[in-house]
Amino acid sequence: MARRGDSDTLSTKVRERLRLDILSGLWHPGEKLQLAALSAHYETSSTVVREALTRLTGARLVELKPNRGFFVPTLSIDELRDFNELRCRAEEFGIQLAIERGSLQWEAEAHAAHHTLERTPRHASDGSGRVTEEWLTAHEAFHAKLLSSCGLPVLIELSATLADGNSMYRRWAVPTKELLGRNIEDEHREILDAATNRDAARAGKLLRQHYSLTMELIMKAGLLPEALGDSAA
Amino acid sequence: MARRGDSDTLSTKVRERLRLDILSGLWHPGEKLQLAALSAHYETSSTVVREALTRLTGARLVELKPNRGFFVPTLSIDELRDFNELRCRAEEFGIQLAIERGSLQWEAEAHAAHHTLERTPRHASDGSGRVTEEWLTAHEAFHAKLLSSCGLPVLIELSATLADGNSMYRRWAVPTKELLGRNIEDEHREILDAATNRDAARAGKLLRQHYSLTMELIMKAGLLPEALGDSAA
DNA sequence: TCCTGACGAGTAATGCATTATTTAATCCCC
DNA sequence: GGGGATTAAATAATGCATTACTCGTCAGGA
Incomplete structure (x- = not known):
C-alpha cells in the first residue's frame, strides 16, 4: 500500500x-475516464479510483454507463437557465435559514472566508485568463460558509453540487471580456453585508443576481465545442 | 462470479x-452496515457491496465514516420541517417546468402511473399496518413521472433523493391511526388532474399540501426510538 | 485506584487477479 | 464486394488476499 x-x-x-x-x-466533458489510465495518473490502484469515481457520480461530476465505464458529463447550454433557477431557489431558501440561525461565530467565519476570497488572486499569472484553483476553492468556501448555519445537511450538499455544476459551465464557456473582467468583488461584499446584517430578503436577492448575471454572461458567450461531447479524447 | x-x-x-x-x-437508523455481513446477506463479494453502499451515500441513504464503516443515518425530527419545505420548493419548481414541457405521452404515462398506484395495495395483509414495498415503489414512480418531463436531470434526482428521505421519516414515525388511515388517494387524483390539465399553480399547491400534511402527521406522531440512533444493532 | 500505553481482535481500505462484457476487426457466405 | 456472424483485444466488473486502521482490553506504574 x-x-x-x-x-x-x-x-x-x-x-x-x-x-x-x-x-x-x-x-473534459465527454471524455472517458479509464480506470487503468487514472490509476496510473493518480498512482494508486484501480479500486480506489473506482471508488472515487463512484462517489463523484453522486455529485454529478462523473457519469457511469454500466459496463461502459465512467465519463465526464457533457454540458448543454439549454439546461443552464433552469439549472440556475434551481440554484437560486435553493440558495434563497438556504440563506434565509442560515441568517435566522447563524451565530456570532458564523458571522465571523463568513467575514474570514470573504477576506480569504478577496485576497486570493482570481486569474492565473500566465495571462491565460484561466481562473485559479485557489480562487475557485475560496469562492466555493465563501458561499458554503454563508449557508453553513442553515442546519440542513441536504441543502448544503445540494448547494455544493449545484456550485460544482455551475463551475463546469463557467469553465467551458467561451472566454469573453465580460466574463473575464467582471467585477465580482463588489457583489460578494454586498452579499456578505446583507447576510451578516441579517437581511435575508436582500441577501437572497443579491445571491440571485450574482448567480444570474454569471449565467447570462455564459449564455451570451456560449460553450466551447469541447464541452458538447463531440470532441476527441 | x-x-x-x-x-x-x-x-x-x-x-x-x-x-x-x-x-x-x-x-435501521444508526445501524452499522458491515461489509462482511452484507456480502453474506446479499451473496456477493464485499467489493460490490462497498460500491453499492458508496453509491447510496450519494443519495444520503447511507453514511460513510472514514475508516469506521458505513451506517444507516439517524433521523432528527427537528429537521423534518425544513426538509419538507425544501422538498416542496423543489417540486413546485419541477412540476411547473414539467407541465410547461410535458407531451401528450407524458400525460398518458402519468395517468398510467396513477392507475398502477391506485390498484396497488397500500398495506401489508398481515395486519401490521406496514406500507408495502410495491405501493412505495408505485408511489415514488407516480411522483417521479409527474416531474419526468421537466427536462432537468438534477432536479429529478434531487426529488428522488428527497422522496427517499421522506420515506425514511414515514417509515420510522410512530404508527398512528391518522397516518395509517389517511385517504391519500383523493390527493393523488387531484394532483394528477391539475397536472394533466396544465394548471401548474394548482398542481404545485396540491403537492405542497400533500407533502406537508404527511409531514404534520409525522411530527405529531413523533419518531420511533430506533430512528434516533440510541438503539442496539 | 486511576491513568497510560502496549497488545490484539475485528474490520475497513487497498491492491491485485480473474471473469465478463463490450467493441472492433476478421472472416465466411451470399 | 457487402452484410451478418465469429473471434480477438480491450477494459469494466467482480472476487479475493493483504494491509492498515480503530477500538477495546489488559498490564504496569504512579
Whole structure:
C-alpha cells in the first residue's frame, strides 16, 4: 500500500483531486475516464479510483454507463437557465435559514472566508485568463460558509453540487471580456453585508443576481465545442 | 462470479436491493452496515457491496465514516420541517417546468402511473399496518413521472433523493391511526388532474399540501426510538 | 485506584487477479 | 464486394488476499 499515518482515506484524497481536475478542465466533458489510465495518473490502484469515481457520480461530476465505464458529463447550454433557477431557489431558501440561525461565530467565519476570497488572486499569472484553483476553492468556501448555519445537511450538499455544476459551465464557456473582467468583488461584499446584517430578503436577492448575471454572461458567450461531447479524447 | 447474460451490473442490483431494504426498515437508523455481513446477506463479494453502499451515500441513504464503516443515518425530527419545505420548493419548481414541457405521452404515462398506484395495495395483509414495498415503489414512480418531463436531470434526482428521505421519516414515525388511515388517494387524483390539465399553480399547491400534511402527521406522531440512533444493532 | 500505553481482535481500505462484457476487426457466405 | 456472424483485444466488473486502521482490553506504574 501507499500510506501511513493520515486520518482520512486515500480514496477521499483521490476523489478530491479528481474533482478539482475535472472542474479545472484537465479531463473534459465527454471524455472517458479509464480506470487503468487514472490509476496510473493518480498512482494508486484501480479500486480506489473506482471508488472515487463512484462517489463523484453522486455529485454529478462523473457519469457511469454500466459496463461502459465512467465519463465526464457533457454540458448543454439549454439546461443552464433552469439549472440556475434551481440554484437560486435553493440558495434563497438556504440563506434565509442560515441568517435566522447563524451565530456570532458564523458571522465571523463568513467575514474570514470573504477576506480569504478577496485576497486570493482570481486569474492565473500566465495571462491565460484561466481562473485559479485557489480562487475557485475560496469562492466555493465563501458561499458554503454563508449557508453553513442553515442546519440542513441536504441543502448544503445540494448547494455544493449545484456550485460544482455551475463551475463546469463557467469553465467551458467561451472566454469573453465580460466574463473575464467582471467585477465580482463588489457583489460578494454586498452579499456578505446583507447576510451578516441579517437581511435575508436582500441577501437572497443579491445571491440571485450574482448567480444570474454569471449565467447570462455564459449564455451570451456560449460553450466551447469541447464541452458538447463531440470532441476527441 | 455469479452472472451471465443480464444487462446491467450486479452492483446496480445490490444497490437497489439495499435501498429498498433500508427504506423498508430491514436495517435501521444508526445501524452499522458491515461489509462482511452484507456480502453474506446479499451473496456477493464485499467489493460490490462497498460500491453499492458508496453509491447510496450519494443519495444520503447511507453514511460513510472514514475508516469506521458505513451506517444507516439517524433521523432528527427537528429537521423534518425544513426538509419538507425544501422538498416542496423543489417540486413546485419541477412540476411547473414539467407541465410547461410535458407531451401528450407524458400525460398518458402519468395517468398510467396513477392507475398502477391506485390498484396497488397500500398495506401489508398481515395486519401490521406496514406500507408495502410495491405501493412505495408505485408511489415514488407516480411522483417521479409527474416531474419526468421537466427536462432537468438534477432536479429529478434531487426529488428522488428527497422522496427517499421522506420515506425514511414515514417509515420510522410512530404508527398512528391518522397516518395509517389517511385517504391519500383523493390527493393523488387531484394532483394528477391539475397536472394533466396544465394548471401548474394548482398542481404545485396540491403537492405542497400533500407533502406537508404527511409531514404534520409525522411530527405529531413523533419518531420511533430506533430512528434516533440510541438503539442496539 | 486511576491513568497510560502496549497488545490484539475485528474490520475497513487497498491492491491485485480473474471473469465478463463490450467493441472492433476478421472472416465466411451470399 | 457487402452484410451478418465469429473471434480477438480491450477494459469494466467482480472476487479475493493483504494491509492498515480503530477500538477495546489488559498490564504496569504512579
